[in-house]
Amino acid sequence: MFDRLFDSTSRILAKxxxxxxxxxxxxxxNVANAETPNYRPVxxxxxxxxxxxxxxxxxxxxxxxxxxxxxxxxxxxxHLGAEALDGATLSQGGIVFAAGDDYGTGNDSNATxxxxxxxxLQMNSIQHAALTRIMAQRLGxxxxxxxxxxxx
Amino acid sequence: MYDLFPxxxxxxxxxxxxxxxxxxxxNLANANSTRSAxxxxxxxxxxxxxQAGTLPAFGQAFADALASGRAAEASSGLGGERSRxxxxxxxxxxxxxxxxxxxxxxxxxxxxxxxxxxxGYVHYxxxxxxxxxxxxxxxxxxxxxNLAVIKNTRDMLNQMLELLKA
Numbered sequence: 001m002f003d004r005l006f007d008s009t010s011r012i013l014a015k016x017x018x019x020x021x022x023x024x025x026x027x028x029x030n031v032a033n034a035e036t037p038n039y040r041p042v043x044x045x046x047x048x049x050x051x052x053x054x055x056x057x058x059x060x061x062x063x064x065x066x067x068x069x070x071x072x073x074x075x076x077x078x079h080l081g082a083e084a085l086d087g088a089t090l091s092q093g094g095i096v097f098a099a100g101d102d103y104g105t106g107n108d109s110n111a112t113x114x115x116x117x118x119x120x121l122q123m124n125s126i127q128h129a130a131l132t133r134i135m136a137q138r139l140g141x142x143x144x145x146x147x148x149x150x151x152x
Numbered sequence: 153m154y155d156l157f158p159x160x161x162x163x164x165x166x167x168x169x170x171x172x173x174x175x176x177x178x179n180l181a182n183a184n185s186t187r188s189a190x191x192x193x194x195x196x197x198x199x200x201x202x203q204a205g206t207l208p209a210f211g212q213a214f215a216d217a218l219a220s221g222r223a224a225e226a227s228s229g230l231g232g233e234r235s236r237x238x239x240x241x242x243x244x245x246x247x248x249x250x251x252x253x254x255x256x257x258x259x260x261x262x263x264x265x266x267x268x269x270x271x272g273y274v275h276y277x278x279x280x281x282x283x284x285x286x287x288x289x290x291x292x293x294x295x296x297x298n299l300a301v302i303k304n305t306r307d308m309l310n311q312m313l314e315l316l317k318a
Contacts, residue, residue, distance in 0.1 A: 017312070021155050024308065025243050028158035028301045029204075032165030032246045034294055036202045042243070114297055125304050132311040139315060 008061065013135045015053050019046055020128040027124060030117045037108040041117070155312075157243065158305040164205065164245030165298035171248050172200045172291040176284050183279040186267040194267075195277040196253035205247035254278060 023044040033039040175198040185195035256278040263272030 021158075021308065024301075024305055025157040025161060028161040028165075028305070029243045029245070031294075031297050031301050032161045032168070033202075033204045033244060034165075034297065035290065036204045036246055039204050039244075114293070118297060118300065121301060121304055125308050128308050129311055132315065136315055 008057065010135070010138055011057060012054055013131055013138070015057070016050060016131045017128065017135065019044065019050055019053075020124055020131065023124050024121070024128075027117055027121045030112050031114065031121070033110075034112045034114050034117070035108070035110070037110060039110045039112065041112045043120070155309060159302050161243065161245045162298040162301040162305070164247060165301075166295060168200075168202055168246045168248055169291045169295040169298065171251075172202075173288065173295075175200045175251060176288045176291065179277075179279050179284050180281065180288075182277060183281055183284075184276060186265070186274055186276060194257060194275045195279075196255055197277050197279050199252045199254060201249040201252060203247050203249040204244040 023046055026042050026044050030041045030043075033041075179197050182195040187193075188195050254277075258276040258278050259273040260276055261272055262268055262274045265274045268274050
């Protein structure tokens, strides 16, 4: 029943929130080690990891139900599909290290740029806020439905 | 509870920077101390060595988070690479490895000084006030950055908690 109540959009949103929180750990690690010699800054490749998880989720759903996956109808061969979300076309995702070029720029072989990390941190929390907002609206919609059935 | 990892990591940064501040304060206060507490020569300049420390619990949390999105049958994909990330433990707090002492000295010719040696030179610690001041600024900037991470993460968690409100 809860599968019906919380559809794949909610699960994707939850996954996104989870990954954003994880990424926060990576960025916090970079800030904490901004002055640790020989430290290599890390980051989570959100886009690729998310595409992977969503792809897996879709494949698992397809395996469990006989229902055809919900797809956009294509009435023209030139229409864009939603292939990007199946994960197969994107890289495996995961942790990204600083590029070789900016590794070891400082005297202490630490390539962490505090400004850059703080910027990423802000962006990450804004994206997180956006996901939370959408999640709140979805929950609000469910609540509306529940309240309307209670009244009638 | 990996939601709190960023706060844990940033706290390790805060305490490391505090230790650094302590060492800097000690160096500045003793820039002209010609005797150390144990009586062996002048004060020695303190240096804090920082080291990236692992958070062992994070690896498991990361695996769980990735695993919870998948069903058992769809276990292809990230396999080998994921175990490599976990083994390497990429997310790190910072820890103080130790406080080292710099034994270099600055000799000043002051024959009338009670701590002058036979040739009239006084051994002062090799503390450069300017470099200590810049170090202090770096430590306090770093402290602020870690504090900002904590505030940022706290805001994120608060937003999540807002979802529970009716």
